Amino acid sequence: MELLATIEIPRGSRNKYEVDHETGRVKLDRYLFTSMQYPADYGFIEDTLGNDGDPLDVLVLLTEPLFPGVQVDVRPIGMFQMEDEAGGDDKVLAVPAGDPRWDSYQDIADVNQFTLDEIEHFFTRYKDLEPGKFVKGSNWVGRAEAEAEVNASIERFKSSDH
Template structure:
């Protein structure tokens, strides 16, 4: 399975950028209140609709950070599921498709444990000092589960368009 991920936030950033889907522009939403930075390039998978009403979140492991608005063709290797103030929050972990350096990274077990711990820790604590926001520790699931989540969120997106009469 391959798809595009639109990058909103480059790895290493403390700025939280979000796509304004109505205007088609990327906005600075806030600076993270914690002394942490995004551990991977972060964005979303177009034409999906997650349970929170937004496109499905995705991270891409790149050797050099991308720029906001860049589309990266990627493939999923895992998903991180946790709870935040809005309920279930899922992040799909991806690698760039066609990049031979990631050819051996096909599933959760292929990602170094240290990298998974770093990413999980970030999402567990990055809201800790923000008033009214919180995140509960989560857990990782494998590529198959990630692909099932993507497929379900693509169906939800298609159904929302049909319901809207588009």
């Protein structure tokens, strides 16, 4: 399965950018309250609708960070399941499609455990200092579950008023 992802936040940033889906422009939503940085490039999968009413989130493992607004073809290899104050907020974990450096990454088990721990640590704690925000529950699942959620998110998008 190959998908088109739009990067909103590059790895290493504390700036929380979001794409305004009406204008297509990138806007600074906030600067993270904690001293943490995004552990991977972060954005969304085009033409999807997640359980939180926004496009399905994606983390892309890359050799070099990209820029906000850049689109990249990706392959999902797993998913981090979590909930925040808005409800279900799953994060698909993906790698660049067609890049031989990532050919050996086919499922979540192919990712170094430290990398998974780092991502989990970030997403379970990055809202700690923000009033009224929280994260609860966290679980890693493999490629099959990630692809099933992507397909469900595509169907939600098609049946919405996008």
